[in-house]
Amino acid sequence: MKIKVAILTTAFMFVVLTTATAAPIYTFPIAGCTVKYGKYHHDYPATDIDAKKGCAFVAPIAGVVDEVNTEDKWSGKTNKGADRGGLSISIIGDDGNRYYGSHLSKIEANIVPGYKVVTGEKLGEIGTSGSAKGTKPHLHFGISYPTDKGVWWIRRGVGLEKGKTSPWKYLQAWQVGKDLKPKVVIPAVIPAEPK
Ligand SMILES: [Zn+2]
Secondary structure (H helix, E strand, O other): OHHHHHHHHHHHHHHHHHHHHOOOOOOOOEEOOOOEEOOOOOOOOOEEEEOOOOOEEEOOOOEEEEEEEOOOOOOOOOOOHHHOOOEEEEEEEOOOOEEEEEEEEEEOOOOOOOOEEOOOOEEEEEEOOHHHOOOOOEEEEEEEOOOOOOOHHHHOOOOEOOOOEOOHHHHHHHHOOOOOOOOEOOOOOOOOOOO
């Protein structure tokens, strides 16, 4: 009888310890600031998250830094797709998905391609670089499948699940501490660069 009680106690303690120490896999990509975002995004699935300039853009998941754009080359005259993000960062998450944030005002000095990040690590700061010039500061947040470098039209965000879903529902989950893995659909053929 005494042995049985001891086993039960150990099992109970194990459950308590694991649930109490398990770190979240995902977190909301802006930390320490009031944010506002909706379901809608122009032209393709992504989410624009309004927040004050200088708010922290953090890694939504642990992973490896993929592409970093430290220079704002955007011009309203040319409006080149590759330049629209301004200062931007993408990471390949441990879940295999790519996460992209753009229109930043600053990129942390240690954030370079190949650098390993942990969930919640600061990557940069919210701003209005690229085609967000003259608009309210916001983070353009896109989820996609990994590609070669420079494939901006995929990196900016693709439809999730059945091809139409934006990051919205995942952001909603992460905001309240729920781990929800984005289901990214990888097409047989990667779409060509739009004109
Ligand atoms: Zn956007």
